Amino acid sequence: MPTENNSFTKTAKNTVKRGHKRALYDADTVYSILDSHFLCHVAFEVEGQPHAIPTCHWREGNKLYWHGSSKSHMIQHLSKGNPACVTVTQLDGLVLARSAFSTSVNYRSVMCYGTPQLVEDAKEWDRQMELFFEQLAPGRWPQLRPMTAQERKATGLLVMEIEDAAAKVRSAPPGDADESEYPVWAGVVPLKTVVGQPQVAPEGEAAPLNHSIMTNFW
Amino acid sequence: MPTENNSFTKTAKNTVKRGHKRALYDADTVYSILDSHFLCHVAFEVEGQPHAIPTCHWREGNKLYWHGSSKSHMIQHLSKGNPACVTVTQLDGLVLARSAFSTSVNYRSVMCYGTPQLVEDAKEWDRQMELFFEQLAPGRWPQLRPMTAQERKATGLLVMEIEDAAAKVRSAPPGDADESEYPVWAGVVPLKTVVGQPQVAPEGEAAPLNHSIMTNFW
Numbered sequence: 110m111p112t113e114n115n116s117f118t119k120t121a122k123n124t125v126k127r128g129h130k131r132a133l134y135d136a137d138t139v140y141s142i143l144d145s146h147f148l149c150h151v152a153f154e155v156e157g158q159p160h161a162i163p164t165c166h167w168r169e170g171n172k173l174y175w176h177g178s179s180k181s182h183m184i185q186h187l188s189k190g191n192p193a194c195v196t197v198t199q200l201d202g203l204v205l206a207r208s209a210f211s212t213s214v215n216y217r218s219v220m221c222y223g224t225p226q227l228v229e230d231a232k233e234w235d236r237q238m239e240l241f242f243e244q245l246a247p248g249r250w251p252q253l254r255p256m257t258a259q260e261r262k263a264t265g266l267l268v269m270e271i272e273d274a275a276a277k278v279r280s281a282p283p284g285d286a287d288e289s290e291y292p293v294w295a296g297v298v299p300l301k302t303v304v305g306q307p308q309v310a311p312e313g314e315a316a317p318l319n320h321s322i323m324t325n326f327w
Numbered sequence: 328m329p330t331e332n333n334s335f336t337k338t339a340k341n342t343v344k345r346g347h348k349r350a351l352y353d354a355d356t357v358y359s360i361l362d363s364h365f366l367c368h369v370a371f372e373v374e375g376q377p378h379a380i381p382t383c384h385w386r387e388g389n390k391l392y393w394h395g396s397s398k399s400h401m402i403q404h405l406s407k408g409n410p411a412c413v414t415v416t417q418l419d420g421l422v423l424a425r426s427a428f429s430t431s432v433n434y435r436s437v438m439c440y441g442t443p444q445l446v447e448d449a450k451e452w453d454r455q456m457e458l459f460f461e462q463l464a465p466g467r468w469p470q471l472r473p474m475t476a477q478e479r480k481a482t483g484l485l486v487m488e489i490e491d492a493a494a495k496v497r498s499a500p501p502g503d504a505d506e507s508e509y510p511v512w513a514g515v516v517p518l519k520t521v522v523g524q525p526q527v528a529p530e531g532e533a534a535p536l537n538h539s540i541m542t543n544f545w
């Protein structure tokens with residue numbers, strides 16, 4: 110958890126050793142990267158085998174949430190007190206330097222550590238699902254057909270208090286300005302995610318799309 | 328490794344249990360997702376703590392490669408015979424259904440399992456670094472300032488034979504056509520990565536950019 114100066118403490122687990130100049134531990138940076146996308150990768154190990162599974166996450170305060178099928182490998186394993194690492198990565202550009210060694214990427218990433226638990230309180234469960242939708246597609250939740258008891262049962266919701274976290278950010282031109290005479294183009298090729306034209310379901314349009322729901326991430 | 332029918336065998340490790348209709352085990356699908364991006368997440372566990380680290384990978388045949396600082400946590404740990412999972416995820420769209428339960432994403436992801444090793448043969452090391460650049464930015468390798476002995480020493484290169492793998496793909500409209508009367512817009516909001524205008528390094532242009540180097544991924 111962040112300490113009084115609003116930063117995560119550097120521990121053996123989260124201290125960035127290589128590229129440590131790119132490391133940031135303040136909660137504002139950690140939270141802003143977590144909030145910048147809904148896609149994360151969750152790492153956990155089962156019987157000696159690590160797994161990294163992509164899923165959708167959201168955040169409230171110092172807690173991360175994600176859901177899945179109640180019977181999934183991930184939900185089953187992580188509801189039993191096993192540790193996890195949740196990583197969010199935003200790729201912002203390809204950094205083309207004069208050498209292979211200085212070639213890099215601009216990115217924002219964060220790794221969060223903790224031990225997830227199942228959310229079992231029904232009221233909190235509903236509140237979190239609504240919060241997820243409010244972050245994913247603001248304003249859409251009240252428009253949706255309400256969840257059924259069976260759907261609730263089939264969905265496992267995990268919460269993880271962020272015990273340790275470390276962000277890494279690179280956002281700069283190539284680092285080899287001292288080799289700028291070398292006769293090769295150097296610079297940054299920016300990359301970004303864009304939203305395409307919405308494709309209405311083949312069954313047709315039962316109501317118009319509220320386009321403002323897609324403003325949260327892109 | 329893929330068996331005679333060019334598919335990965337379903338084992339306890341890689342068999343997709345939930346959403347199994349989206350699972351694919353054929354090598355063509357696995358390889359095409361691996362080759363669709365250079366960003367992966369590598370999962371491994373150190374002393375009971377899982378980690379998922381974003382890095383850049385490439386592939387040759389049934390082998391995955393990635394590199395890092397020789398002294399990094401990841402390279403050090405994974406050069407000692409410890410297992411890893413390498414996951415590549417492409418997010419293709421947000422699937423807005425009539426209910427929260429049917430809301431989904433269109434994506435292509437692959438999880439590959441194996442035990443990495445350090446590439447120590449100097450000739451193979453050079454060949455792989457060139458192959459990486461050929462996939463990342465075709466034609467750029469011969470333009471670069473050659474690597475120095477010190478840079479080689481500072482770079483650890485891992486190879487992982489893909490022992491088991493499973494892909495998951497969703498590429499479809501919302502799955503709740505039976506609820507199409509419900510008065511809410513349903514459909515897919517496509518997402519894609521685009522390349523922005525290249526930004527030349529502040530030191531200026533020592534040579535023109537060969538734009539064709541950016542055609543491999545986007």
